[in-house]
Amino acid sequence: MLLLAVLLALAAPVTAPAAQAAEGDAPSVTLSKKEAGKGGELTVKGGGWRSEALLMLLICGRSTPERGVIGGTNSCANADGRAVTTDKRGSFSKKLPVAEPPEPCPCVVHVAAVTGEQALVDTVFAVAGHPTAPLPPPADEGRLAVLATTRLEGESSLLTWFGAPPARRLVFTVGNLGSEPVEDPVFEIGTAHGVYAPQWEERQWSGTVAPGGxxxxxxxxxxxxxxxxxxxxxxxxxxxxxxxQPWGVSRPWGVPLFWVLLCLVVPAAVFRIGMAAVDKARPRPAGPAARHAHRTRTPATQAPPTPAVLPWFTQDSAPSEKRRSAPPENRPPPTTKGQAWTRNGG
Structure with missing residues (x-):
């Protein structure tokens, strides 16, 4: 027991600070190369991220670590990006192909969490042979502030009930707290669903907010x-x-209803069409209606009736009228064997 207590005492100071350091580490990214040309490859390593988190790796132009990716992912080579999942310690290692972003450099390797809490790191990287351009002047971010509660305006239409894209308008009031006017500010609207990180889109407002206005x-x-x-x-x-601002979107129940009706109506219509075709193609027997129509034909087209002949009589075997009407006195007397012998002298 004494030996076990000594071992626990020696292990406690080592394991506890290590766990605390792992929890307090900020996300970090290191690159195997600082510069490479199109078609090359570099290895991206990271640590301090959330365990088993899905990360997105992109090469973006018009970006710096201080100002981030200006213009959002529209400034990145999205087609050549890569995704990676961190291990249980929050580390990862992934090879990333070098591609030219749609915007000029300065460029960065942009690593951002796709799920869970938002986290991102931008690391300077130079794409050899890619054009460079100065960054636009920074916006005075501290001069605009939201003064009232935001809200969503608009209602769902009948088409939305059948799966059309839902649409609303985000309404808010901003005030200029600085001493210079703000002209045509560019905002970003992000929509997030569940644990996924928001997807940002730029929205520019046309107008000027005067100082103090x-x-x-x-x-x-x-x-x-x-x-x-x-x-x-x-x-x-x-x-x-x-x-x-939260936004609850109802399920488009018209879509399953449409498929249910389609599965019921189409087979019924096909069955009715098939039965009509079979009924039209089958032969019609001569029924009472057909015989009645035959009797009501005009005399010019009516054929003379044919007398029915009984199968057990023929023209020669049938008894004639003359034979049935002959009188009995004209019939020859019957001859017998005795009478014939007397007549001959017997």
């Missing part, structure tokens, strides 16, 4: 066809999330 802004929000369930709509300006 406020403005009501309405931005369209849409989902994919057939979407249903609980969604979360987020509003972001620059890298700052200004507001979040």
């Amino acid at each position: 406020k403005a009501q802004i309405k931005l369209p929000v849409g989902l994919s066809a057939g979407a249903h369930g609980d969604y979360q709509v987020s509003l972001r300006y620059g890298t700052k999330v200004l507001a979040e």
